[in-house]
Amino acid sequence: MNASIRVTMHTYVLDCPDSRALAEFYASLLGWEVDASGAEYDWVNVLPPEGVSTSFRLAFQQVQNYTAPVWPDGPIPQQAHLDFRVSSLTEATPIALAAGATLHPVQPGENDGWTVFLDPAGHPFCLTD
Structure with a gap:
């Protein structure tokens, strides 16, 4: 088909x-x-x-x-997440934090232009430039 x-x-x-x-x-x-x-x-x-x-x-x-997911390893795994491409990670990060996001303590892509955040409900999302 x-x-x-x-x-x-x-x-x-x-x-x-x-x-x-x-x-x-x-x-x-x-x-x-x-x-x-x-x-x-x-x-x-x-x-x-x-x-x-x-x-x-x-x-x-x-x-x-x-119950919020626990990423990268935890009893309630992340099943999906959002990625947003921005023109400048340096400029977007303080905007995300001011909106209520928090930086995740695990940053596997920080040297590759990816930053992992948590939204106010605990869902991971990434900003990349």
Whole structure:
């Protein structure tokens, strides 16, 4: 079978303890906008600013008894993470920290232009230049 689905929207969804708070973190980090129209279902989207053409968005789903992944080794492994390419890691790092990210103590790519952070819910994400 050679058929495939035609995707018109790509959404990366993160489970978290507070969907609104994590959406606000990523909106602040990326300069995107929070769309809380699904908040009554504990679901909040983060969309690129109006006028930016993309078929990608982030979404945050609030779950009870959320437990953050422990990376690189731990009882709750990371199953996925976000990577963001930036024009300057030196300029982006303080912005990420001011938005609420924390530097992860393990930095395997620090000599290769990769920095690992944790978002406020404990999900790892990377910035690279």
